Amino acid sequence: STLAYSLHALAEILTVEQVEEDLCPIFDSFFRDVDEVKIGILSNLARFLKVLQLSTRRTYLDKLTYLTCVDNQRNWRFRFESANQLYELTSLFSSVDVGDYISPLTFGMAVDKVADVRHAAIKALSGCYSKFNSENAQIQTEVFLDDCHRVFASSQDWKLRQVYINLCESIYKLHVDTPDQYALRFLGRLLSLKEDPVVNVRLSLGTFIYQNLINNEFYIDLSDDWRSQIDECLQILLVDRDRDVRASVGGVYEARGTPLSSEILNDDSDSSIQNNTITLGDEQQNQS
Structure with a gap:
């Protein structure tokens, strides 16, 4: 468990060849381990992958789903850390890879029942948007915008419509x-x-x-x-x-002279997000 938390630090002082030959096999064994060990490598995932050659780094894209998947669904901090790392990963891959792998995972986390996970995912989604913009990735941008409008802005769930506003604010503040x-x-x-x-x-x-x-x-x-x-x-x-x-x-702001309205004023319980399955871009086309 301690090694899982410090593997990235070892990687940063060794040569790329040493890391890929000696540390990658250890790293690979950890992400098939229990959640307590897996969160150790997850919390420094971007720092570890940054050391690798791009060709080696890309082999981990297919494994991201498994790495960010938690055995215990009540362990929301694991999902929160995953969302934080997805933001860091947007700078390490091309817009095509971000669109194919990182953005879909991030959308899944943006509909999480826990507000902290959704907020971390909003930052990661704005990172995806920034990557698409910087590389003029028109196809990825169009898919991203379509998914944002459909998954958030048009949602029946008020908390996801609120996510859309928060995401618009996050993207606005990028000034891209x-x-x-x-x-x-x-x-x-x-x-x-x-x-x-x-x-x-x-x-x-x-x-x-x-x-x-x-x-x-x-x-x-x-x-x-x-x-x-x-x-x-x-x-x-x-x-x-x-x-x-x-x-x-x-x-x-006048004093309230009438009882509180029956509308939701400050509902901090996240019980209204019942089902976090969403359909993104290509999947939608395949299903239609």
């Missing part, structure tokens, strides 16, 4: 798109959530827009049509029936 390109890819779906039936979704939307998308260069550089759509969205949220939503977009 021009304002109009970002708007074209994300803003239409994002603004359509302004009348979502769940208050937490509208609250997340209002907070993101008010704190990031107005009174700045992004807003100034947008085309008139997108600016007017943002303005309309803010006007609707300013008269929202929930005072927290109104406050999120700069409305006056």
